[in-house]
Amino acid sequence: MRRLLLTSSFSATADRLATFLEGSPRNHTVAFIPTANLPQGSDGYVQEARRAFTDMGCQIDDLEVSTADPETIRRSLEEDDLIYLSGGNTFFLLQELRRSGAADLIRQQVDQGKPYIGESAGAVVTGPDIGFLDAMDPRSAAPDLESTAGLGLVDFRLLPHxxxxxxxxxxxxxxxxxxxDGPMVAISNSQAVAVHGQCLTIL
Incomplete structure (x- = not known):
């Protein structure tokens, strides 16, 4: 069963993680992917997410998929307990997930039941297509992206913020x-979407 927690701001909704997991996240390892933030001018929200995880007792396993080797990507995604993708530029994130091979590995792990936590860009990329976000994120950050088809982990488009x-x-x-144009779920910075299989809940 696929399990996803999709947020606009993880630090603002981190208190819902235990409800989503149906238990404490303490001592969970997190494959922490900040890739979407690389084209941005600051990383404040990435650091806030990092602190939120560590404050809950999680162990961070940093995974920059734009530079990591294939074996490091495979190990982290397969062995860590949780997968987290940060906010930033959604088009750049999708480009690097595909280029690195992480996209297929993430789909495999989520299909096997590993919890996925996506913040902003990390949430949007889970849908069927990300093209609708071009008014928020410049596509120019991803010059090698040939298709805006998303990871297809959910059947709706997530509009954050x-x-x-x-x-x-x-x-x-x-x-x-x-x-x-199709199913869209829009959430504020104080809301999160929990997906358990076919069940969707706004937290």
Missing amino acids: LDSEPFAGVTRKILDRYGD
């Missing part, structure tokens, strides 16, 4: 433009 600054205006524009 609904009505949350500095994205309040652009999220409403995205909803107006793409909201009727």
